[in-house]
Amino acid sequence: MFRSSHRTRLAVGLVTALALAGCSAGQTTTSPDVGPGGVRTDVIIAVALEPVNLDFTTTSGAAIPQLLMNNVYETLVKIDQDGGIVPLLATSWEMSDDGTEYTFHLRRGVTFSDGRPFTSADVVASFDRVQTHWIRSQLTLPMAVVDHTEALDDYTVRVTLHRPSNEWLFSIGTLLGAIFPAEIDFDKMTEAIGTGPYVVAERQQGDRIVLTGREDHWAGPAPLRQVTFRYITDPTAAVNALRAGDVDMLLTTGDRIAPLSNANFQVIEGTSNGEVLLSFNNRIAPFDDLRVRQAFAYAIDREAVMEVASGGFGTLLGAMVPPTDPFFEDLSGMFPFDPDRARELLAEAGYGERDAGLEPLRIAFDVPNIGYATTSAELIVSHLADVGVNATIRILEFPLWLDQVFNRHDFQMSIVMHIEARDLMTVLQPNYYLGFDNSVVGPLAAAADAGSFEEYVEGMREVARLIAAEVPGLVLCLSPNLIVADPALTGIKPNAVTESLDLTALSWTK
Amino acid sequence: MAWLAGQLVATLAIASLLVFWVLRVLPGDAATVALGMNATPEALATWRAEHGTDRPLIVQYGEWMAGLFRGDFGRSFLTGNDLTPLVLDRVQVTLILVGLSLALALAIAIPLGTLAAIKHRSLWGVVITGGSQLGVAIPNFLVGVLLVSFVSVRLDWLPAGGWVPPAVSLTEFLRHVTLPVIALGTVQAAIITRYVRSAVLEVMREDFLRTARAGGLTYGQALMRHGLRNAGVPIITVIGVQISAMLIGAVVVERVFVVHGLGSLLVDSAQNRDLQAVQSIVLLLVALVVVINFIVDLLYTLLDPRLRLAGSVV
Numbered sequence A: 001m002f003r004s005s006h007r008t009r010l011a012v013g014l015v016t017a018l019a020l021a022g023c024s025a026g027q028t029t030t031s032p033d034v035g036p037g038g039v040r041t042d043v044i045i046a047v048a049l050e051p052v053n054l055d056f057t058t059t060s061g062a063a064i065p066q067l068l069m070n071n072v073y074e075t076l077v078k079i080d081q082d083g084g085i086v087p088l089l090a091t092s093w094e095m096s097d098d099g100t101e102y103t104f105h106l107r108r109g110v111t112f113s114d115g116r117p118f119t120s121a122d123v124v125a126s127f128d129r130v131q132t133h134w135i136r137s138q139l140t141l142p143m144a145v146v147d148h149t150e151a152l153d154d155y156t157v158r159v160t161l162h163r164p165s166n167e168w169l170f171s172i173g174t175l176l177g178a179i180f181p182a183e184i185d186f187d188k189m190t191e192a193i194g195t196g197p198y199v200v201a202e203r204q205q206g207d208r209i210v211l212t213g214r215e216d217h218w219a220g221p222a223p224l225r226q227v228t229f230r231y232i233t234d235p236t237a238a239v240n241a242l243r244a245g246d247v248d249m250l251l252t253t254g255d256r257i258a259p260l261s262n263a264n265f266q267v268i269e270g271t272s273n274g275e276v277l278l279s280f281n282n283r284i285a286p287f288d289d290l291r292v293r294q295a296f297a298y299a300i301d302r303e304a305v306m307e308v309a310s311g312g313f314g315t316l317l318g319a320m321v322p323p324t325d326p327f328f329e330d331l332s333g334m335f336p337f338d339p340d341r342a343r344e345l346l347a348e349a350g351y352g353e354r355d356a357g358l359e360p361l362r363i364a365f366d367v368p369n370i371g372y373a374t375t376s377a378e379l380i381v382s383h384l385a386d387v388g389v390n391a392t393i394r395i396l397e398f399p400l401w402l403d404q405v406f407n408r409h410d411f412q413m414s415i416v417m418h419i420e421a422r423d424l425m426t427v428l429q430p431n432y433y434l435g436f437d438n439s440v441v442g443p444l445a446a447a448a449d450a451g452s453f454e455e456y457v458e459g460m461r462e463v464a465r466l467i468a469a470e471v472p473g474l475v476l477c478l479s480p481n482l483i484v485a486d487p488a489l490t491g492i493k494p495n496a497v498t499e500s501l502d503l504t505a506l507s508w509t510k
Numbered sequence B: 001m002a003w004l005a006g007q008l009v010a011t012l013a014i015a016s017l018l019v020f021w022v023l024r025v026l027p028g029d030a031a032t033v034a035l036g037m038n039a040t041p042e043a044l045a046t047w048r049a050e051h052g053t054d055r056p057l058i059v060q061y062g063e064w065m066a067g068l069f070r071g072d073f074g075r076s077f078l079t080g081n082d083l084t085p086l087v088l089d090r091v092q093v094t095l096i097l098v099g100l101s102l103a104l105a106l107a108i109a110i111p112l113g114t115l116a117a118i119k120h121r122s123l124w125g126v127v128i129t130g131g132s133q134l135g136v137a138i139p140n141f142l143v144g145v146l147l148v149s150f151v152s153v154r155l156d157w158l159p160a161g162g163w164v165p166p167a168v169s170l171t172e173f174l175r176h177v178t179l180p181v182i183a184l185g186t187v188q189a190a191i192i193t194r195y196v197r198s199a200v201l202e203v204m205r206e207d208f209l210r211t212a213r214a215g216g217l218t219y220g221q222a223l224m225r226h227g228l229r230n231a232g233v234p235i236i237t238v239i240g241v242q243i244s245a246m247l248i249g250a251v252v253v254e255r256v257f258v259v260h261g262l263g264s265l266l267v268d269s270a271q272n273r274d275l276q277a278v279q280s281i282v283l284l285l286v287a288l289v290v291v292i293n294f295i296v297d298l299l300y301t302l303l304d305p306r307l308r309l310a311g312s313v314v
Helices: A002-024 A063-068 A120-132 A138-145 A166-171 A235-243 A290-299 A302-310 A339-348 A371-386 A398-407 A441-450 A453-470 B002-025 B030-035 B041-051 B057-069 B083-118 B123-137 B140-154 B170-204 B207-214 B219-256 B262-271 B275-303 B305-313
Strands: A042-047 A077-079 A085-087 A090-095 A101-106 A146-153 A156-161 A198-204 A208-213 A226-231 A249-252 A266-280 A361-368 A389-396 A413-418 A473-485
Touching: A042 A235, A085 A090, A101 A120, A120 A138, A120 A146, A120 A156, A138 A146, A138 A166, A166 A441, A235 A249, A235 B140, A235 B219, A266 A290, A266 A371, A290 A339, A290 A371, A290 A473, A302 A371, A302 A473, A361 A371, A361 A398, A371 A389, A371 A413, A389 A398, A398 A413, A398 B030, A441 A453, B002 B057, B002 B275, B030 B041, B057 B275, B083 B123, B083 B170, B083 B219, B083 B262, B083 B275, B123 B170, B140 B170, B140 B219, B170 B219, B207 B219, B219 B262, B219 B275, B262 B275
Parallel strands: A042 A226, A042 A249, A361 A389, A361 A413
Antiparallel strands: A077 A085, A090 A101, A101 A156, A146 A156, A198 A208, A208 A226, A249 A473, A266 A413, A266 A473
């Protein structure tokens, strides 16, 4: 043993020598950017997923809008921390009585980061382009209700919809409503020109993206001169970077909080749109039987799963509706943890021990190789074993999972997080991998969307209740939005209500 | 020479075929990964047409090869960017990391290994042998994690990760490169120490060394003049093998220290099914290993005149 300590001393000696060499040269690059009053004006944020380019209109994934929305690109309306719709580039708007015409009054004195003034022509072009230039996916569907967009004058825009839609107004507060200059004379893959308080100044692929604050933003100069997103894939390395002071703020997962909570950091927990779903293939046995799906809901102790998968952080849900949605209702108690009830339901469906004249239930459990999925899966299997279900885990690399489970629907049970906002009905499309028959709830949801706001909320609550009872998949929990940061940082938005990591209020108190 | 060069080309040709076809057999579709879970079939088809992944494999292979001959790795499926500058940038990082680690490993291993051989009966010999045994047993990512938690987090002496190119700031470069080099280098040092020790021990038992001693040289002088050169051939062989191992070991160390080298690019590209990037990086790694072996072969002939003669006969 003492041999190893000898080696350590040798290594430490070498490190000291190099560290001293580093200090004596008077290095300045690590010294923080300090503004008037000695308050820092730069922030370094560690994030796991790096944008592959800057164009979310042709490239999917959460990383690009996380960086750009609200910070670089703005929208007519903004989704606030409680899920409400508030003015941003539009100062006000009116809806016609039949709900098919929206008239937006635009904010004056707004400029794009290259100096171009923002007018109604930019809105018309941006909304039109969603139909003509974006990659078409389930996510652009809310914009399909737009019939046409017209400029009434430089600062008034009228949008006519095919039919009334509550979802639409929400959707233009997400990336779908991002306002680009009318004439896009730059490469969206490598440049971003928006009306937001920050601009993309530097991009080192594989390492970092640096935003700098605009002095000429319509709401006043950006509170920070520089925001650096450092992309650190390995969660342990990210935690170490925070503890070593290399970064000021970290987006992380619940299982990483323990070593940080006793250190001098602020831990902020908010909600996200990421529902962790234990998905069933509703097309095939045994999950074409409602009793089996309900039995699984009773058999699994979701609180214990949340404890293991995310250190107890998160929210238990009954349906894929996070608390920031207007039609949220606490349905988490619909199927309490009750192994006896699970066994009864399974026996009714004909599954159980062979001695009792029943058929033992064996299922394949295809799990993508993602942290939360693999850790939850182990515990779920043991809970299922308690009620006599023999589930075998097969770990799949994520691209393989996409191919086999998601595209070819070749699976019985799986687990994955669905991160999009308001994705309840998307996930329940009959051609989606769950294969859920939405012939009952589909029309109900469409009617709710076309009604008044009150009808929308009531209607969607009804839909969520019906879906929760059908258990097309079991919502294990709502993933928390967890931020660990230097205690002197203020203006951190706890809830991730859209894809955006909203930095518009972020600043230092000292 | 010509023989070795021919060998190099043949190895690369076979490797390129293997890499290309094996990757095509992998399940998982780059288009789905790039466009995400909600893309429509039409969008996927457009993507495949744009990126040429719907063309016959033989055509794709031909284009890749033609590009390589022009020094062009092609475009990344995912980012749409040219891979050539990216890969060259990353390979630089990895080569610097591996080069410095190797220098550290040799600076530790050669004196310690020789000492362990000379003093193999004394306490020192036992201590070094035991220490190197321990070093061989510890994986380099563990050394990395320990270094970070102790030197960076506890003592706050050096950054926990990241990379600053030497051209940007030499002192920052040194501050960032120290821990990864220690993590990668010390483990290699332990392995190489063991080979140096046994090679030197072997030589010490040779008749010619006894003759040299009989001629009046001290043990040290005999070893310096006749011993080390003869111990050199097996040591060079091991170093060649270890450099290849370090190129791979760097993948893990790069991950721990958030160094964006070739290894992390390879892992990310494989996860995203960016086959264009994966095949180019793998081939580049194969080329590096082949070149290293080539250099090792050259060094043999320098160290040992007998091999030079044998080579000319063949």
